[in-house]
Structure formats: C-alpha cells, structure tokens
Amino acid sequence: FAELHAAVPGLPLASSRVLPGIILRRDFATYCPTDGELRALLVTEPLRPALTAPGVEFVVDSEGQYQASLHWITKRTEALMKHLQSKNVKLLLSSVKQEEVVIYYAKLCGVSVVECLSSEEMALISEITGVSPYTPFGDNVDREITETAVVTFCQPLLLASKSCVHIGFTSACAFQPHCLILCGPVDGVNEQHAAALREAFTMLQQLFKTVHQ
Secondary structure (H helix, E strand, C coil): CHHHEEEEECCCHHHCEEEECEEECCCCCECCCCCCCEEEEEECCCCCCCCCCCCCCCCCCCHHHHHHHHHHHHHHHHHHHHHHHHCCEEEEEECCCCCHHHHHHHHHCCCEEECCCCHHHHHHHHHHHCCCCECCCCCCCCCCCCCCEEEEEEEEEEECCEEEEEEEECCCCCCCCEEEEEEECCHHHHHHHHHHHHHHHHHHHHHHHHHHC
16 A cells, blocks of 8 residues: 555645556656657666676776776666667666666667666566566676566656656556545645555455455
C-alpha cells in the first residue's frame, strides 16, 4: 500500500483520484519523451564500467594512461547506451545513482533515467512485470538483454509542487496496479485517511481469504 498511494497536502479531499500505473515520488534524472510502448530495464548497480574488479588495485604511471583510462570508460558507456537503444530500451529504472557520463549518453540515445528507487519500489516493479534486474556487463557491452519490462506510458507528473514519475506497465500477472492520489488540507489528515484505507483493504483481504477457505 505504501508504494501505491501518494499523499498531497494543501488540496481539498475532493481532488483525490485514482490513476492507472504507479507513481515514483522522484523526478527524472533525464527525460526523453516518447510515444507508444517502450521497453524498460531495471538495474541495481552503476552502468559506468569499472577499470578494475573489486579488491584489485589499479595503478597508472602517467597522466596519459589516466586519460586513456577515462576515454575507455567513456567509449564503453556510449557503446552500452547505443546497445540499449538498439533493443528499444527507452527507460532505465535504477536503485542506485548513476554517474553523469551514463546520464549524458542516455539523453543522447533517447533513454529516460529514474534513479535511487527504493528496494520496495524495485520489488513491486519486478512483481508486476515478472522482470529481474539486469546484471552489469563487465567487458561485454553486447551481451544479450533478455529481461525488459513493457511500459505503456512514462511521463512526468506534478503533485502539488513535487515532480514525480508516472509509469504504466503491462502486467505479467492478474494484478493491474493503480495508484491512489490522496489529497487533504494537511499531512495529518492525509495520514489518517491513508491509515483508514489501509485498514479497509486489510479487512477485505481477510474477508476474501475466509470465503476462499
């Protein structure tokens, strides 16, 4: 329930509404408008390639070697984003903050990026879509991307003064997510209404569970 409702203080209760899809309460790191269905990739690690494996020391002997290393990282990142573009991946949903070079090439390739998703949000998206997060590629930027989520729409949404991300997914199960926009004059009233609704849903769950048994 926590991931499927958003409280908006300062508006009358009559402004409350139900929207299809889910709302992520953060702004795009970069937004590239697109029409029609698109593919989304879930990631839990930085997409900027590392110069060395964990626990391995990387030593450079000159400024030239250092600059060559940075150039290698840049070209690898560019190649990955072009690879995603070729697979019609137009949205990255990341649980970690991506580095600026990733955001830069994502924007050039028409890929929107949403960062710093919580573990609960990532788990909810995985449950809806049946898709697991993408494993970083190492040296192989052309490795096959086997799991992407189908997104029916992806757009900015302004709730009061806060910029959010509104996404619709093609569900892989019977669950069709909708998000409740709960409005009220102050936070305290919204919290009371949210608690009452959650208790009502819990009661309905228990009722249907009893009937099923």
